[in-house]
Amino acid sequence: MGKATAKLVVEQGGEVLIASRSAEKLRLAQAEIVGKQGAVTTKVLDNTDEIAVKEFFDSLEAGEYNALVISAADRAVHGSFLSLEVSQVKALFESKFWGAYFCAKYGAPKLAPGGSIVFFSGVLNRRPGLNCSPLASVNGAIEGLTRALALELGPRLRVNCFSPGFMETERFDHMEVPKKQAMLESTAQSLPLRRVGQPEDAAAAIYFLMSNSFTTGIVLDCDGGHQIRQYASQVNDPFRGK
Ligand SMILES: NC(=O)c1ccc[n+]([C@@H]2O[C@H](COP(=O)([O-])OP(=O)(O)OC[C@H]3O[C@@H](n4cnc5c(N)ncnc54)[C@H](OP(=O)(O)O)[C@@H]3O)[C@@H](O)[C@H]2O)c1
Structure with a gap:
């Protein structure tokens, strides 16, 4: 989603600096984002x-960048509350959390006045x-x-949070293909729109948060x-029509 957002910013004529832990992934991302000379730098x-x-x-x-978007998160752990380490x-x-916190703490003073920070959460908090x-x-x-910093860093900066639902991203590339496809398909069928999200869906929403003053x-x-x-299955939900 971070890469799709960078692509959209560049398409709109902007410049981006993208960061991650892997020089190779950054090199590939830089090659994939087509823009004017120097539009994409990496770290x-x-x-x-x-x-x-x-x-x-x-x-x-200071003032070199208008927005800080923090999508980074390592693989998430899942399991029952009582058994998880x-x-x-x-x-x-x-x-x-702490990765985003550090970026906001040290990045906020460097953003241009009127700039913004976009954090990433996810649907699993409230649902x-x-x-x-x-x-x-x-x-x-x-x-x-997000809410605390919007108060504290305003009016110089805006602070918002993007909360994605299920998005088909590189995050699930470690899974076996049939398992991944089954997970995507069953999630899609449970949603009103009958599809999971694409990185471009996320980028459009993040661009709104970055730019709406x-x-x-x-x-x-x-x-x-x-x-x-x-959530209830068709078989055991008495209120759902056939
Ligand atoms: N995809 C979904 O369905 C979904 C749903 C709800 C919430 N979210 C949240 O949305 C955010 C983005 O998800 P995504 O699906 O776009 O993930 P992704 O495809 O896995 O991308 C995450 C990026 O973060 C980088 N990263 C991870 N740890 C890092 C670290 N310590 N320092 C710097 N970079 C780091 C990774 O690059 P390197 O490995 O090269 O460092 C990777 O490029 C995450 O916070 C995720 O929890 C995702």
Whole structure:
């Protein structure tokens, strides 16, 4: 979703600096985003490394960028609350919450006045699923941070949060193809729009948060209607017509 957002910004005539931990992935992303010379620069950065994040933002000129979009999160842990190792849940917080926190803390002073920050949460906070308490918790923490920072960093900056539903991204590439396809298909069938999201759906919503000058402190859902999806199966739901 981060890459799709960078593509959209470049299509709109903007310039982006994209960061991740892998130089090879950044090289491929840079090649994929077609734009004018110098429209895409890259930085290898692990955002869980507070010192590296601070040094990176210290190296930027103030006012050089209008927006900071933080989509980074490592693989999420799933499992029952009683059986999950606390250390695994803490690792998710390290990557998704603290990584975003460091970027906002050291990046905010460098953004141009009128600029904005976009955090990422996810549908599992307000519409949880069984065995998803780690993501429910970390997404809630990020949404809370969003509202607090919108107050504290305004009026110079706007701060919003993007909350995706199920999006077909590289995040699931580690899965066996049949399993991945089955998961995507069954999720799609449970949604009012009968499809999962694409990175481009996310990019359009994130672009709105980055650019709309009167939007701050919100969580924007882009989830194909996931919040109102019907969970009961056709077989055992007495209120559903045949
Ligand atoms: N896809 C969904 O269905 C879905 C649903 C709800 C919420 N979300 C949330 O949306 C966000 C983006 O998801 P996505 O599906 O676009 O994920 P993705 O395809 O896995 O992309 C995440 C990117 O973050 C980078 N990253 C991970 N850890 C990092 C770190 N410590 N430092 C720097 N970069 C790091 C990864 O690159 P490297 O490996 O090269 O570092 C990767 O390019 C995540 O916060 C996710 O939890 C996704």
